[in-house]
Amino acid sequence: MDDIDAVGQAELVRTGKVSPAELVDAAIARIEALNPELNAVVRDRFELARVEAAGDLPVGPFRGVPMLLKDLSAAMEGEPLYEGMRLLRDADYRASATDALARRFLDAGFVVLGRTNTPEVGLLPTTEPHSYGPTHNPWKRGHTPGGSSGGSAAAVASGMVAVAHANDGGGSIRIPASCCGLVGLKPTRGRVPIGTDLNEVSNFLICEHVVSRTVRDTAEVLDVTGAPRSVGASRAPTPRGAYADEVGIDPGRRRIGFLDADPTGSSGLHPECVAAVTEAARLLESLGHLVEPSFPLQWADAEALVRFSSVWATECSYVVDDWAAKVGRSVTEDDVEPLTWALTTMGRGVSGPAFMGTVVAAMEEARAAAGWWRPDPGDDEAEGYDLLLTPTLGEPPPPHGTFDSTREAPLDGFIRSASFVPFTTQSNISGQPAINLPLHWTADGLPVGVQLVAAFGREDLLIRVAAQLEAAAPWIDRHPSVHA
Amino acid sequence: MTDRTDLAELDATAQAALVASGEVSATELVDAAIARVEAVNPEINAVIHPLFERARARAADPVAGPFSGVPTLVKDLDGQLAGAPLHLGNKLLKEIGYTAPDSSYLFDKLEGAGFVIVGKTNTPEFGLQTTTEPHAYGATRNPWDPTRGPGGSSGGSAAAVAAGLVPVAHAGDGGGSIRIPSSECGLVGLKPSRGRVSVGPQDGEVWNGLVARHVVTRTVRDSAAILDVLAGEMPGDPYTAPLPDRPYAGVAAADPRPLRIGLRTDAIAAMCDVDPECAGAAEAAAKTLESLGHTVDVASPAALDETELVATFLHVVAANALGVVEELATMAGRAVTADDVEPGTWALAEAGRAVSAVQYQQTIAAAHAWTRRVLAWWHDPADAYDVLLTPTLAALPPVLGTLNPVDGDPAMATIMQTPYAAFAAAFNVTGQPAMSVPLAMSDDGLPIGVQLVGAAHREDVLLALAGQLERAVPWADRRPQISA
Numbered sequence: 031m032d033d034i035d036a037v038g039q040a041e042l043v044r045t046g047k048v049s050p051a052e053l054v055d056a057a058i059a060r061i062e063a064l065n066p067e068l069n070a071v072v073r074d075r076f077e078l079a080r081v082e083a084a085g086d087l088p089v090g091p092f093r094g095v096p097m098l099l100k101d102l103s104a105a106m107e108g109e110p111l112y113e114g115m116r117l118l119r120d121a122d123y124r125a126s127a128t129d130a131l132a133r134r135f136l137d138a139g140f141v142v143l144g145r146t147n148t149p150e151v152g153l154l155p156t157t158e159p160h161s162y163g164p165t166h167n168p169w170k171r172g173h174t175p176g177g178s179s180g181g182s183a184a185a186v187a188s189g190m191v192a193v194a195h196a197n198d199g200g201g202s203i204r205i206p207a208s209c210c211g212l213v214g215l216k217p218t219r220g221r222v223p224i225g226t227d228l229n230e231v232s233n234f235l236i237c238e239h240v241v242s243r244t245v246r247d248t249a250e251v252l253d254v255t256g257a258p259r260s261v262g263a264s265r266a267p268t269p270r271g272a273y274a275d276e277v278g279i280d281p282g283r284r285r286i287g288f289l290d291a292d293p294t295g296s297s298g299l300h301p302e303c304v305a306a307v308t309e310a311a312r313l314l315e316s317l318g319h320l321v322e323p324s325f326p327l328q329w330a331d332a333e334a335l336v337r338f339s340s341v342w343a344t345e346c347s348y349v350v351d352d353w354a355a356k357v358g359r360s361v362t363e364d365d366v367e368p369l370t371w372a373l374t375t376m377g378r379g380v381s382g383p384a385f386m387g388t389v390v391a392a393m394e395e396a397r398a399a400a401g402w403w404r405p406d407p408g409d410d411e412a413e414g415y416d417l418l419l420t421p422t423l424g425e426p427p428p429p430h431g432t433f434d435s436t437r438e439a440p441l442d443g444f445i446r447s448a449s450f451v452p453f454t455t456q457s458n459i460s461g462q463p464a465i466n467l468p469l470h471w472t473a474d475g476l477p478v479g480v481q482l483v484a485a486f487g488r489e490d491l492l493i494r495v496a497a498q499l500e501a502a503a504p505w506i507d508r509h510p511s512v513h514a
Numbered sequence: 515m516t517d518r519t520d521l522a523e524l525d526a527t528a529q530a531a532l533v534a535s536g537e538v539s540a541t542e543l544v545d546a547a548i549a550r551v552e553a554v555n556p557e558i559n560a561v562i563h564p565l566f567e568r569a570r571a572r573a574a575d576p577v578a579g580p581f582s583g584v585p586t587l588v589k590d591l592d593g594q595l596a597g598a599p600l601h602l603g604n605k606l607l608k609e610i611g612y613t614a615p616d617s618s619y620l621f622d623k624l625e626g627a628g629f630v631i632v633g634k635t636n637t638p639e640f641g642l643q644t645t646t647e648p649h650a651y652g653a654t655r656n657p658w659d660p661t662r663g664p665g666g667s668s669g670g671s672a673a674a675v676a677a678g679l680v681p682v683a684h685a686g687d688g689g690g691s692i693r694i695p696s697s698e699c700g701l702v703g704l705k706p707s708r709g710r711v712s713v714g715p716q717d718g719e720v721w722n723g724l725v726a727r728h729v730v731t732r733t734v735r736d737s738a739a740i741l742d743v744l745a746g747e748m749p750g751d752p753y754t755a756p757l758p759d760r761p762y763a764g765v766a767a768a769d770p771r772p773l774r775i776g777l778r779t780d781a782i783a784a785m786c787d788v789d790p791e792c793a794g795a796a797e798a799a800a801k802t803l804e805s806l807g808h809t810v811d812v813a814s815p816a817a818l819d820e821t822e823l824v825a826t827f828l829h830v831v832a833a834n835a836l837g838v839v840e841e842l843a844t845m846a847g848r849a850v851t852a853d854d855v856e857p858g859t860w861a862l863a864e865a866g867r868a869v870s871a872v873q874y875q876q877t878i879a880a881a882h883a884w885t886r887r888v889l890a891w892w893h894d895p896a897d898a899y900d901v902l903l904t905p906t907l908a909a910l911p912p913v914l915g916t917l918n919p920v921d922g923d924p925a926m927a928t929i930m931q932t933p934y935a936a937f938a939a940a941f942n943v944t945g946q947p948a949m950s951v952p953l954a955m956s957d958d959g960l961p962i963g964v965q966l967v968g969a970a971h972r973e974d975v976l977l978a979l980a981g982q983l984e985r986a987v988p989w990a991d992r993r994p995q996i997s998a
Contacts, residue, residue: 220753234752258756265709265971267747268756348875382833382874383866386722387840393718397750405749461752486751 033506035244036095036192036251037274040139043094050094054083054141057096060514061143061190067171067512070184072101072162073110074144083141091254093139098194100182101145102152103224103238104132113353114150114159117365121357130223131238131255135195138254146181146194150367151349153342155205155447156433157181160367164430167209168510169476173427176206183210183241189514193247199236200342201422201454207466208422208479211508212241213496215248218266218487219461221256234389235341235458243506245497248465249273252489266461267487281494284416285404286314286482287324289453292424294332297449302478303421306470310419310480313469313503314495325418326402328395329456335448337392338455344385346370347377363437372440396460403462403485416491420453422466422479453481463489465496468505475511521546522678522998525733526584526740529681530628533576533583540583544573544630547585550679550998551633557996558655560664560674561587563599563634572630580739582628585680589671591637592686592727593618594716603639603648606846606854619712619748620727624684627743635670635683638918639856640838644694644934645917646670649856653914656698657994658960662911665695665934672699672730678998682736688725690906690938693950697906697963700952700992701730702980704737707971708945709755711741712748719752721834722878724942732990734981737949738766741973755971762977770978773900775803776813776891781908781936783821789933792905795954795962800903802953802987803979814902815891818940823884827943829869829877835859836866858924885944892946892969900975906950906963909933937965947973951980952989961992 034042042048058076065071079096087093099106102113105125112118128136135142147157147165157180158164165180167173168188175184179196183206186194196203198216207214222238239255242248252273256266288311290304311321328334350370354361363371404414428450433443457464463486466479484492521529521543532538548566555561569585576583594600594614601607625631636646636654646669647653656664657677664673668685672695675683685692687705696703711727713720728744731737742761747754758765777800779793800810839859843850852860891899917930941948950963968976 265753265755267754344871345875348872348879351872352876352879378870378872380871381867382829382869382871383836383840385871385874386833386837390718390837393750393752396752397715397718400750403749460750485749486747487754 033189034192035242036092036247037244039095039192040092050083050087050141051080053094054079054096054143057143057191064188064190064512064514068166068168068184068188069163070146070165070181070188070190071098071144072147072181075109076143079141079143087141088137088139090137090139091250095140095192096143097135097140097191098144098146098182098185099132099135099142100148100179100195100197102148102178103129103197104135104195105129106132106142112161113152114148114161115353115366116161117361118353118357119161123357134223134255134257143191146185148179148181149177150370151346152178152197152199152202153346153369153373154178154433154443155201155451157206158430158433166512167427168512169211170427171512173429173476174209174432176209176427178202179241180206183207183212186210186212186241186243187510188512193240193242193251196241197236197238198458200338200458201451203239203241204422204454204464204466204479204481205451207241207468209427209477211468211477211505211510212243212466213245213248213468214241214466215239215252215489215492216457216464217252217256217489218463221266221489245493245500246274246277249277249493270490273489273493276490276493277497279494281491281498284319284495286319286321286417286419287402287415288321288419289325290421292452293325293329294335294452296332297424297452299421300425302426302470302472303424306478307419307421307480310469313499314419317498317502321419324415326399328399331395334395334459335455337388338459340380340388341392343373344377344380346373350374368437368440369435369444392459399456399460400486405485416484417495418483420481420483422453422481424449424452426472426476426478457483460486462486463492465492467496467499469499469503471508522550524681525731526581526681526736527733529584530581540573540576540630541570543583544569544585544632547632547680554677554679554996554998557660558657558673558677559652560635560654560670560677560679561633562590562636562651562670565598565631565633569630569632576630577625577628579626579628580743584629585632586624586629586682586684587633587635587671587674587680588621588631588684589637589668589686590634591641591667592725593620593684595621595631598634601650603637603650604842604855605650606842606850608650610846612845618716619714620684620744623744632680635674637668637670638666639859641667641686641688641691642835642859642862643667643918644690644931645912646695647914647918649920655914656911657996658700659911660996661913662960663698663914663917665698665911667691668730669695672696672701675699675701675730675732676994677996682729682731682740685730686725686727687942688721689942690935692728692730693906693938693948693963693965694934696730696950696952698911698961700961700989700994701732702734702737702949702951703730704728704741704949704973704976705941705947706741706745706973707755707947709751709753710973711744712751714748714750718750722830723945726942734766734977734984735763738762738977758974762974765974766977766981768978769982770975773808773975773979775800775808775810775901775903776899777810777903778812778814778818779905782818782940783824784819785824785936786908786933788905788908789910791910791956792907792962796903796905796964799953799964802983803903806982806986810903813899815888817884817887820884823880826877826880828865829873832862832866833869833874834866835862839863858918861924881943888944889946889970900969901979902967904937904965904967906937906965907934908936910956910960910962941967946970947976949976949980951983953983953987955992
């Protein structure tokens with residue numbers, strides 16, 4: 031059962047071959063067996079899940095399929111939500127309402143088994159919070175599973191569940207997907223609702239979805255999480271049809287630009303990352319696509335990362351102060367990790383107009399870069415490219431401790447992460463969809479993903495090409511060392 | 515049919531039909547409009563930058579499109595036209611003779627549809643007022659009573675259309691600035707949904723998404739057909755409104771299904787008292803709507819009675835005002851002092867300096883949470899309303915010189931203007947479509963609009979309902995005192 035994806039599991043339930051209770055019991059058994067080695071799941075709700083599986087589950091497309099939620103957003107009424115913060119764990123914070131995203135998972139018939147690990151307020155591309163300890167990479171214990179959705183990625187890679195919730199404000203779906211050998215799609219800004227407890231200023235960067243092992247799971251879950259809706263601040267263009275139907279459709283001959291170096295030139299890429307993107311470029315060529323070296327010039331602007339970091343710090347200060355208000359106390363240096371405190375302190379010193387100015391500048395940069403993509407991939411006469419191909423990361427998953435900070439040098443880990451994630455933040459600034467695909471493994475067996483970035487609103491094209499690559503270079507039979 | 519007075523009676527759709535059938539040339543239409551501007555504008559001061567030579571040149575070789583050869587005016591704010599003056603109601607930009615380096619997508623789309631821009635219209639400084647009495651360019655007068663203002667901030671455009679200089683004119687609305695002048699000048703003014711009309715390429719969003727852009731018109735069909743021209747995502751937009759299933763022009767021509775409509779005549783958040791004639795206009799509209807088969811009861815979202823957000827929202831307004839003053843310095847190429855802007859603008863910008871990024875984000879978060887509470891009234895699956903009906907304004911058009919006196923107290927001006935924003939500004943925060951329809955006249959012969967507020971992205975419902983009202987209780991025969 032651990033090798034069957036969520037679409038497959040749902041089909042077994044629909045045809046009466048297994049019951050939701052059987053699926054849920056089997057997944058619980060896998061989590062109990064594997065989690066001591068991985069520390070991917072930080073809180074379970076097994077008893078509730080068993081009751082739900084035995085009861086009247088909603089008749090949705092994923093009825094009876096077990097899943098996990100990241101311990102950051104996707105709030106469920108009355109249940110704990112800690113975001114990796116000791117502050118919230120000590121306060122036993124409970125969400126006041128079930129947010130729109132969790133509601134969609136539940137209405138689709140998913141059974142939620144528990145919460146997965148996250149770095150404190152999702153700040154880092156690794157998953158080693160002081161509150162819950164590090165999550166291990168199932169491909170190599172002692173190495174990072176990536177972050178911030180590292181708990182979810184480790185859980186899916188090890189076969190605990192087929193899909194797990196994830197979110198991405200600077201790469202946090204794509205980074206752990208790359209580190210754990212998974213499919214990780216960051217949807218277009220505004221595609222998937224964010225929760226009632228989340229500031230939608232953050233939604234400027236953050237997108238919600240899942241990590242999965244198959245492209246069809248990512249596509250079919252996006253039909254659930256990304257269904258057109260009526261309430262929310264920002265919107266994505268209406269999908270042309272069901273994303274599930276895009277899987278298997280010939281994408282035609284697409285123009286793809288490819289990037290095999292840090293566009294700002296500020297760090298060197300690990301040879302395994304260069305190898306991954308080079309192989310992917312050859313594979314795409316062999317499938318009939320036109321692949322040539324090209325990327326939006328704006329990606330070469332080193333100031334872009336400065337702007338992103340400024341927004342990141344400012345949002346951190348807002349989030350930390352917001353949580354403090356919710357638990358009814360002020361936050362001190364002892365309540366949070368050194369990096370969190372440093373970014374909070376920095377963010378508190380930023381003026382409102384300065385923050386606004388940074389956001390305006392980021393939108394201008396995104397507007398300029400957007401011209402690199404063809405507005406309509408079907409228009410072969412138009413200038414520009416349909417997809418950008420990059421390595422997802424600058425290096426293979428490093429050992430635990432690589433992104434640690436201390437009180438004396440609280441930004442060290444954050445600064446160190448810049449060379450690890452040279453390719454992901456741009457799509458959070460622009461709001462464009464981007465996907466990690468597990469197409470390469472290092473000589474010692476660690477996954478190294480590649481990223482495809484499409485024009486705003488064009489998840490359909492990403493899914494078509496991702497499914498084509500999945501068929502051409504299947505990864506489903508590859509399993510990590512820690513696996514069900 | 516080429517008499518300039520007869521042409522002044524025709525809406526843009528009818529003028530376009532004359533050009534299409536060959537009865538009138540674009541040059542004749544444009545020359546007639548220029549003649550009307552020259553004859554009437556000295557009485558109302560609506561047009562501040564004539565672009566007659568440019569217009570005549572374009573009319574000689576008109577762009578093919580649904581509005582080929584039809585003259586229009588654009589506001590000196592909320593968009594820019596390459597090579598044309600751009601003064602935003604500000605005396606410094608006027609002194610240095612600033613011209614725009616490039617054009618907005620919106621103006622490209624107007625010209626791409628065949629419209630010929632014959633000039634630019636007056637606006638209060640940076641659009642910060644509900645009246646159009648900038649110190650830089652002087653007051654625009656209301657064609658219905660030249661001792662009164664035309665509303666603002668799109669008061670120049672509204673006065674020009676009401677007086678018949680052009681059939682339609684561009685406008686923008688960040689706190690009511692399309693609907694307020696439409697109400698005061700007896701026009702149709704639709705503020706589209708957030709993200710419906712791109713504000714690029716110069717901006718990603720304006721005033722945190724408060725600002726929506728469109729036109730003021732005399733007929734519903736013009737508003738609908740021009741929205742078909744202006745709607746739609748442009749590359750690099752940070753978010754977009756989903757496109758409608760079918761063109762607005764067709765929707766506006768047919769009666770809507772029977773709708774469930776709530777009537778509210780109390781000012782939002784108890785901001786001010788409501789003039790009985792304004793409340794009476796909405797009540798009379800309710801009776802008309804009932805006679806047309808709709809269900810109307812006294813009801814509105816409970817969240818509209820909350821008062822907390824009004825004060826805190828000043829954080830966002832002040833931060834944006836400072837942003838505007840800083841942008842002015844960039845445009846002028848020198849530091850800006852208190853002498854370069856109106857006192858009210860300077861006071862607001864100074865307040866912006868004190869706003870921290872945390873406060874700013876808290877306010878945005880509170881506004882988003884409030885938006886969800888407001889929108890639930892339209893989107894509750896069990897108990898949804900289709901439309902909220904209110905007066906557009908809480909007061910009749912003001913006597914000139916009372917709202918923005920040159921040596922007045924800026925704080926007092928803000929209080930005095932509250933009745934003009936009391937029903938309108940809330941829907942800039944929520945991003946919903948809202949429309950003023952000219953249904954009533956005061957005892958003294960001044961126009962009174964009623965506001966229709968639709969569910970998120972449902973301009974189609976508003977346009978269909980407004981079209982039905984226009985057929986049931988037509989306003990085309992009412993003409994102002996000053997009329998071409």
